[in-house]
Amino acid sequence: MVYSEHKSITVLMLPWLAHGHISPFLELSKKLTSKRNFHIFICSTPVNLTSIKPKLSPKYSHCIEFVELHLPHEELPELPPHYHTTNGLPPHLMSSLKRAFDMSSNNFSNILATLKPDLLIYDFIPPWAPSLASLQNIPSVRFITTSAALTSLRVHHLKNPSVKFPFPSIYLRDYEAKNFNNLLKPSSNGINDGDHVQQCSARSCNIILVKTSREIEAKYVYHLSGLLGKKIVPVGPLVQEPMDQKVDEETWIMKWLNKRERSSVVYVCFGSEYFLSSEQIEELAHGLELSKVSFIWVIRFPKEEKGKRVEEVLPEGFLERVGEKGIIVEGWAPQANILKHSSVGGFVSHCGWSSVLESIKSGVPIIAIPMHLDQPINARLVEELGAGLEVKRTGEGILQREEVAKVIRKVVVEKIREGVRKKALELRDNMKKREDEEIAGVVEELMQFV
Incomplete structure (x- = not known):
């Protein structure tokens, strides 16, 4: 399908419920709208959107919108709506938040049906999101907001647990390894985050976006591509620009x-x-x-x-x-x-x-x-x-x-x-020299799906 330069391309973004994930999705949205005629919907819980909306300049109001995703709270009384975010969440409720996120899949399916986006861009943790999009013939692309080094170490650890990671400067000390291994333990509906990550990667179309630059992570980008069997596309650093107003x-x-x-x-x-x-x-x-x-x-x-x-x-x-x-x-x-x-x-x-x-x-x-x-x-x-x-x-x-x-x-x-x-x-x-080139490459890659 040939797209006109003037036709609006609708993208639905679904980040994990943490500020460190929502912010890169917002910055990517800004970059995309500055390069082509993208119209972007960012989907998250009301409590997260309340904190993120002030960070969006009015100049983006015509091309970036926010969509509320409501998590079930009657079934999980320990998780009232103000806890539908990782910000200020008591640590013992993290598994409940992940479970609630999974339980919101029906609500998300309705959002897909209502908006009918041309493309879904999603995070590391909801493998149901690309599956639901596929049922409605909507292509999906995963966006990794952590480093390529971390992701390649994690995937390597999951796929080849007995094989040493090929980059010796990237390692964990004994006291850190325990916490890292905890990330791979079951946390939501008996599915561990490691399995979630692999499922999310497998269900992405033939590319995966990563918040990084080849200037600092070229070898890890290449290694990750080999591990996942997909093209890894760096989107640049996506650092938030300071707001104009002084306080x-x-x-x-x-x-x-x-x-x-x-x-x-x-x-x-x-x-x-x-x-x-x-x-x-x-x-x-x-x-x-x-x-x-x-x-x-x-x-x-x-x-x-x-x-x-x-x-x-x-x-x-x-x-x-x-x-x-x-x-x-x-x-x-x-x-x-x-x-x-x-x-x-x-x-x-x-x-x-x-x-x-x-x-x-x-x-x-x-x-x-x-x-x-x-x-x-x-x-x-x-x-x-x-x-x-x-x-x-x-x-x-x-x-x-x-x-x-x-x-x-x-x-x-x-x-x-x-x-x-x-x-x-x-x-x-x-890294600055590469930024425009990297985001232009992202736009070019995404255009193949619409």
């Missing part, structure tokens, strides 16, 4: 940064859905203090600890001792603008994939302190690329203040920083 919080942080020397500040943030334990906060605080480096530290508390004050969790006298050298921001900070500021010389990060890509895109070296899920693999990739250094822990996975201080100083103060900084800037420039 008071942003203004005073920028004024503080303007007074600091070039590349002398570390920005410290562990994402929107991971919360440090009191022991981790204490070690990190002492590490920052010992490093004698200026810092901006974003601290967040879980919803159930709303009302807790920052002063309650920091070591006694910490704020007085660091004085003007450091600032603590509770809740939210203008991360994109902070990372782009010339005074910032390092990002102390948990290495969530979006944070890694944002740091690389900003040319800021990473001080990696991975916590769980895909983060240890992303931290190894950062070191392999030369874009940062990882803070090593004890054999039990305990964070130590001396190690935190040592790595911060290596990246921001000592002679080694020049090499790390140079590599981070080189990766930034090369």
Whole structure:
């Protein structure tokens, strides 16, 4: 079928119910609509859409819409609608959320029938989505929002458990392997996430989109293609651009940064859905203090600890001792603008994939302190690329203040920083050169299905 340049192509997006998944789907939607006449529907639960809608500029209102997916809650009374998201979800309810997501398949089938999209783009966890689309003759493409390194390790582990992964720089330490293996255990209707991943990949049309760039993951893209028997199409870093409006919080942080020397500040943030334990906060605080480096530290508390004050969790006298050298921001900070500021010389990060890509895109070296899920693999990739250094822990996975201080100083103060900084800037420039080419390639690949 030949499509007119002017004919609108309708795409339905179904991300997993986590901000770290919904955000890349939203950014991909923006990129697609800027390249061709796409009309995109993003489908998620009301609680997720409430938080994501403000992040969409009015200029996209004619081409990106939101569709509510209602999960059953009468059958799962422990999971009221405000828990239909991973944000603030108590960990013991994660399996219930996955079960509720699976139970919403009939509702999703009705959405497909109503919208009649030309194409479905879906995430790693609902194998029923492409099956339902197929029944209505709608082609489907899987979109992987994690790194190609992590996905290829995971698929390799599932398909060839007795064969060593061919890239020795990507590995798990003993204390991390346990958490990684837990990802493969049954969690929803007796089906484990590993099986979900394989089913989702198998049901994708002959391509799979991955949120990455060949500039940083070419060999893992190639390896993953061989494992899955499908063409892997990088979509680029999909880093969210800063919103235009300024807020008071942003203004005073920028004024503080303007007074600091070039590349002398570390920005410290562990994402929107991971919360440090009191022991981790204490070690990190002492590490920052010992490093004698200026810092901006974003601290967040879980919803159930709303009302807790920052002063309650920091070591006694910490704020007085660091004085003007450091600032603590509770809740939210203008991360994109902070990372782009010339005074910032390092990002102390948990290495969530979006944070890694944002740091690389900003040319800021990473001080990696991975916590769980895909983060240890992303931290190894950062070191392999030369874009940062990882803070090593004890054999039990305990964070130590001396190690935190040592790595911060290596990246921001000592002679080694020049090499790390140079590599981070080189990766930034090369990844930027590929962005338009990669998204144009995505559009070309998707056009074959409509």
